[in-house]
Every structure is written in structure tokens, then in C-alpha cells.
Amino acid sequence: NISNVQEIFVNNDKLVTFSTDYVLHTFDTSRCGNLQKCAPNYNEPLTKIIIYDISDRELPKLEKEISVSGSYLDSRMIGDYVYVIANQYIYDDIVYPALYEDGVEKVIQAEDISYSDIKDYSYQFTTILGIDIDDGEISSETTLTGATSNIYVSQDNIYLTQYKYGGWYRTMEENEEKTYIQKISIDKLDIKSVADGEVPGNILNQFSMDEYDEHFRIATTSRTTIQNNDNSLKKEIASSSSTQNNVYVLDKNLDVVGELEGLAPGENIYSVRFMGEKAYVVTFKKVDPLFVISLEDPENPKVLGKLKIPGYSDYLHPYDENHIIGIGKDTEEAEYGDFAWYQGVKIAIFDVTDVENPIEMHKVIIGDRGTQSEALNDHKAFLFDREKELLVIPIQLYEILGEKTEGSRYGEFTFQGAHVYNINLDDGFNLKGRITHVTPEEELKAGYYYDYNSQIRRSLYMDETLYTISNNRIKANDLDSENLEEIKNIELLHEEQKYYVDEGIASRGVLSE
Numbered sequence: 001n002i003s004n005v006q007e008i009f010v011n012n013d014k015l016v017t018f019s020t021d022y023v024l025h026t027f028d029t030s031r032c033g034n035l036q037k038c039a040p041n042y043n044e045p046l047t048k049i050i051i052y053d054i055s056d057r058e059l060p061k062l063e064k065e066i067s068v069s070g071s072y073l074d075s076r077m078i079g080d081y082v083y084v085i086a087n088q089y090i091y092d093d094i095v096y097p098a099l100y101e102d103g104v105e106k107v108i109q110a111e112d113i114s115y116s117d118i119k120d121y122s123y124q125f126t127t128i129l130g131i132d133i134d135d136g137e138i139s140s141e142t143t144l145t146g147a148t149s150n151i152y153v154s155q156d157n158i159y160l161t162q163y164k165y166g167g168w169y170r171t172m173e174e175n176e177e178k179t180y181i182q183k184i185s186i187d188k189l190d191i192k193s194v195a196d197g198e199v200p201g202n203i204l205n206q207f208s209m210d211e212y213d214e215h216f217r218i219a220t221t222s223r224t225t226i227q228n229n230d231n232s233l234k235k236e237i238a239s240s241s242s243t244q245n246n247v248y249v250l251d252k253n254l255d256v257v258g259e260l261e262g263l264a265p266g267e268n269i270y271s272v273r274f275m276g277e278k279a280y281v282v283t284f285k286k287v288d289p290l291f292v293i294s295l296e297d298p299e300n301p302k303v304l305g306k307l308k309i310p311g312y313s314d315y316l317h318p319y320d321e322n323h324i325i326g327i328g329k330d331t332e333e334a335e336y337g338d339f340a341w342y343q344g345v346k347i348a349i350f351d352v353t354d355v356e357n358p359i360e361m362h363k364v365i366i367g368d369r370g371t372q373s374e375a376l377n378d379h380k381a382f383l384f385d386r387e388k389e390l391l392v393i394p395i396q397l398y399e400i401l402g403e404k405t406e407g408s409r410y411g412e413f414t415f416q417g418a419h420v421y422n423i424n425l426d427d428g429f430n431l432k433g434r435i436t437h438v439t440p441e442e443e444l445k446a447g448y449y450y451d452y453n454s455q456i457r458r459s460l461y462m463d464e465t466l467y468t469i470s471n472n473r474i475k476a477n478d479l480d481s482e483n484l485e486e487i488k489n490i491e492l493l494h495e496e497q498k499y500y501v502d503e504g505i506a507s508r509g510v511l512s513e
Contacts, residue, residue, distance in 0.1 A: 005017045005018065006018050009075070011133060014053065015052040016049060017049070024044075031107055045070060050064070051066075051136065065102055068140070071088075081130060083129070084128070084129040087148055099138070114142070114144070121146070123145065126148045128158060137189060141192055141193060145162060147162055150205055157186060161203060164180065165202070177222055178200060179203055180196065181218070183254055199248045200246065204221070204270070204271070212276065215251060217274055219246065219279065220245070221243055223242055243266055244261065245269050247259070258299040263281065263291060264291075268284065269283055271326070273324065277295050278293060278295060280293070290308075292306065307359065312331065313327060315379055317384060322352055322353040323349055323353075327346070329345060330343040343371075347363065347393070347429060349429075371395065371396065372395075375394060383459045388479075392421070394417070417455075453470065457469055465478065465479065465487060474490040475490075476489075
């Protein structure tokens with residue numbers, strides 16, 4: 001049963017799926033730390049990993065099934081090894097995690113669980129599972145942590161992060177937010193916890209972290225607090241000094257060796273990209289400062305230059321070593337109040353050749369207020385290839401039909417699908433065409449409105465064919481043709497629609513030219 005697949009990896013003739021299932025268990029002393037407090041029956045989340053042999057593409061074969069206690073958090077593939085992270089929350093009844101290999105249970109006992117001195121308000125077991133997908137051999141490391149959130153994985157290490165914050169209703173030794181970091185070394189199936197550390201503030205996502213030359217770099221936004229007369233703590237709200245942004249450099253033992261604090265007071269980090277000995281950080285409140293930061297001397301990070309322009313970037317993607325693509329929102333400063341109105345989706349190319357004076361070379365604004373793209377929140381929705389001069393992003397387009405009067409006005413929904421661009425440093429962005437998964441019949445039947453199942457979620461290319469994927473269908477279009485001529489269209493059916501069975505195999509679609 002792989003009804004809730006969250007990720008898929010393909011490696012030559014192996015396909016690996018990841019899902020979270022819920023299984024009703026009856027526990028005994030082997031699983032329960034205190035049997036008197038354990039419920040006799042427990043609806044346990046399990047992270048399920050299934051390996052298929054797909055050497056025969058028409059007849060894939062189930063090769064191995066592995067489960068581990070807890071909900072699926074994330075995974076990475078390095079060569080022929082897959083690393084999976086699962087979180088199992090701990091309630092009053094402590095239930096030890098377990099591994100299930102082809103149906104055989106192995107309980108992870110207390111003496112096999114590592115921990116650090118990090119204190120938190122609630123705890124969970126975080127299990128890192130390593131799998132050799134060639135022979136199915138597995139190993140694991142379970143550690144007692146707080147709520148594991150964002151992770152970063154290098155070729156040699158997994159970094160787990162936990163966020164803690166203070167406030168009037170919480171007690172902390174220091175009056176500030178913190179991000180705790182645990183470092184897990186990985187060498188094929190050798191997995192072990194090796195270090196932990198902490199930095200002030202909170203991180204945005206996985207791109208806020210990086211490992212380079214035996215150092216770990218991390219960018220955070222921290223919020224200050226004020227002390228009341230009664231010595232209680234209270235969050236400071238909506239103040240120009242309530243936030244600041246920082247970059248920290250830690251050594252291999254996760255001790256801070258370099259820091260750059262106080263960037264853009266009153267603003268928040270919207271995107272980060274580490275590239276070798278430099279970091280690029282975008283903050284935002286009313287305008288978009290792009291900071292270029294030198295990390296050449298790990299003990300003395302410093303700002304080399306910055307660029308202030310309207311809008312902001314939610315995601316930064318390298319074009320080459322001296323140019324960066326940013327995707328985010330255009331903005332319009334409000335006439336009254338200390339804020340800006342979000343407008344259409346903005347894509348820009350930044351030239352950072354002169355690190356002290358970065359410039360915006362090219363930009364394109366898509367639509368008006370209300371326009372969205374999944375690429376703003378998920379980098380996997382962003383397709384870019386420099387050699388092919390190709391950039392594809394999903395778009396939900398809202399446009400103001402008529403005269404635009406004020407920044408707060410929303411546009412009307414006019415299109416959903418993908419925008420396909422030719423991109424280069426000389427000409428910037430040239431819209432090659434648009435692809436939609438909404439059929440003319442669907443548009444006529446219900447009127448043109450946003451349909452989640454027809455929204456293009458991902459795109460990829462093979463040779464000169466561009467494939468776009470939504471819940472409803474997969475389309476193939478010719479990149480060489482002038483108008484992205486459609487080649488084929490596979491319609492995908494949903495659970496609420498009719499399934500039919502052919503020789504015991506459920507078929508979910510029909511191929512049309």
C-alpha cells in the first residue's frame with residue numbers, strides 16, 4: 001500500500017518511495033518504557049520505505065519494504081545510499097521506536113538511543129535510517145531531540161535543527177530565540193551523532209544552512225524582547241528594533257567561531273544562498289536588500305555590498321559564479337503605514353561580479369496582486385537549465401483588467417499553468433510560451449476559475465521535450481517548436497473518479513494524442 005507517497009527517488013534500476021502510514025499496535029514491555037502508563041492500543045505513525053526493481057519498466061517488482069516508527073520528515077540520496085529522517089513524538093506514555101524489515105520488528109531500546117544536554121519543552125525520537133538500495137542492508141541512529149524541523153545534508157553529515165523561543169509565558173535562561181543544531185556523521189551505513197551546538201535566532205529553510213571547508217554556516221532572524229518591571233518576559237511587537245538578521249560560522253564541533261549580527265534591523269530573512277566563500281541574503285520589510293557577504297575568513301564574516309530595490313526574493317538560484325536568479329514578489333510601498341503591498345511574481349537576474357555594487361540586470365513581473373507560484377515555496381517547482389537557456393515556473397495569474405489605481409487592489413484570475421522562458425545574460429527573460437492543463441471543455445463547463453488539480457506542480461525535460469505534471473494530467477510539449485507544440489497528453493484519474501481493473505491491475509489513465 002503506497003497510497004500516501006510523499007517522495008520518490010529513482011537510481012538506475014531502483015525506485016524508492018516514502019510514505020507515512022498509521023498502524024494500530026498492541027504494545028508490550030518491549031516497546032513501552034512504563035507499561036502502566038501506556039495505552040494498550042496505539043495508533044502509531046510509521047514511515048514506510050519501499051524499494052522496487054524497475055529493470056523491466058513495464059513490470060516493476062517489489063524488492064524490499066522497511067518501516068520505522070514516526071512520521072516522515074525528509075530524505076536524501078547519496079550515491080546508492082538513502083538516508084531517511086523520521087520523528088516520533090513522546091507523550092506521557094514513552095513508546096520506544098522500532099524498525100520493521102520485511103515485517104520483522106526490531107525494538108530500539110533506551111541504551112541504544114543517544115541524546116544531548118539540549119533542553120526543550122517537548123521531546124521526540126528522531127531516527128536516521130540508512131539504506132543500501134543495492135542489497136537492502138540497513139542501519140540506524142536514534143537520538144532524543146526536541147521538535148526537529150529543517151535539516152541540511154552534506155556528503156558527510158546530516159544537520160538536524162530545533163527551534164526554541166522565549167516569551168512571557170515561557171521560561172528560558174536567556175531572553176532570546178535559539179536554534180539548536182545536532183550533527184550526525186554519515187559514511188555509507190556508518191551513522192553516528194558527533195556534535196551539537198546553538199545559535200541565536202530562527203532559520204527560514206534548508207538554504208539557510210551550508211557546510212564548506214569543515215565549517216557549518218547558518219543565517220538566522222532573531223527577535224528581541226523587553227523586560228517588564230515585574231521581571232517577566234514579554235515579546236516586543238512591531239518595533240523597528242524587534243528583529244535583526246545574522247550569519248554565524250561554526251567549526252566541526254559546532255562551536256561558533258565567526259559571527260555577523262545586526263543585518264537589516266526590523267526586517268526578516270526571505271531567502272539565503274551560500275556559494276563557496278560568499279553568502280547572499282535577502283531581507284524584506286518595504287524594499288528588498290540583497291546582501292553580499294564574504295565568508296573567506298570564517299572567523300570574520302563581513303558585508304561586501306548590498307542592493308536595495310522594490311520587491312523581494314523568496315528563492316535564490318545560481319546562474320553562474322557571478323550571477324544569481326531570484327524569484328519572489330514585486331511590491332509597492334503603501335501610501336500610509338510602514339509596509340508594502342505584494343504585487344505580481346517577480347523574476348530577476350542579479351550581477352554580483354562587483355561584490356561591492358551588485359546590480360539587477362534583468363527582471364520580469366508576472367501579473368498583478370494575487371498572482372502566485374508554487375516555486376515561491378518549493379524550489380522543486382523551479383526548472384532552470386543554463387545551457388538550454390530554459391526556465392519554467394508554475395503560475396496562477398491574476399491581472400487587473402483596466403486602470404490600476406492602488407497597490408492594495410487584487411487582479412482577476414485569468415490563467416493557470418506554466419510560463420516557459422528563454423533566459424540568458426544578454427537578453428534577460430523572453431517568454432517562449434505558456435502551457436495549461438485546463439482543457440477547453442473544462443473551461444466551458446464550469447467557467448474559468450482556479451482548479452487545484454489542474455495546476456502544474458512540476459516540470460522536467462528530456463532531450464527537446466518538456467513535460468509538465470499536474471494532478472489531472474501529464475503533458476509533453478516540443479521545446480524546438482515555435483509555439484511549444486503539444487506532442488502527447490496523458491490524463492490521470494482521481495480516487496473519486498471511476499477506476500477500472502484489467503487483469504487485477506488498477507489502471508489510472510488513458511493516453512491520448
